[in-house]
Amino acid sequence: MATPHAALRLDQVQLSVGGRLLFGPLSATVEPGQCLTLMGPSGCGKSSLLAYMAGTLESAFEASGGVSIGPRALVSLPPEKRRLGILFQDDLLFPHLTVGGNLAFALPASVRPMVARQQRIDQALADAGLAGYAKRDPATLSGGQRARVALMRTLLAEPEALLLDEPFSKLDTALRADFRRFVFDHAAAQGLPTVLVSHDEADAQAAGGPVVRLGLAQSGGAERA
DSSP states (O other): OOOOOOOEEEEEEEEEETTEEEEEEEEEEEOTTOEEEEEOSTTSSHHHHHHHHHTOOOTTEEEEEEEEETTEEOTTSOGGGSOEEEEOSSOOOOTTSOHHHHHHHHSOTTSOSHHHHHHHHHHHHHHTTOTTOTTSOGGGSOHHHHHHHHHHHHHHTOOSEEEEESTTTTSOHHHHHHHHHHHHHHHHHTTOOEEEEOSOHHHHHHHOSOEEEETOSSSTTEEEO
């Protein structure tokens, strides 16, 4: 079991576009190893909230409120300093790199010497049930295998929290259940506070944590379930 990280906190966050309030003010605390699920109709600001947290929100949006991990306030930091890992619908593996090369790309420069880096890669592949796949072309992997490599690449970067932007939505039913459990088990084992965006109630149930439904409340633009 990894040492738990600090809690992730949202403090009075609100999001608008074109002068129209999408949601907020929203406050929430995600404890280490816990997953907060954000649900709501398309266009309510779920993925945009993750972008605000990550520092990649498009300029068309107006946002305010605090985001912090323990004592570290994130909003004033550039994206690369926030130490947030994120998974999207697409795995976004680099096609010009091997599977091992994709994993090596995420390793912090502080992981030295080369043998230590290779050990991290080999362990990640073993954890994903892909031992011996380091030299494989990502194009030769199945969708489920690619998804697992994408998660391990994210975790090798040593994030302090994990953001999940509908990463299960493009997988078929059987793969979805398997990968969902894989993600939540690894996030809990590493003590990562996790935020999931999803339209699927089964995802929220599997996450097992609190649920915030955006865009449904009569005031404030969010309600808890």
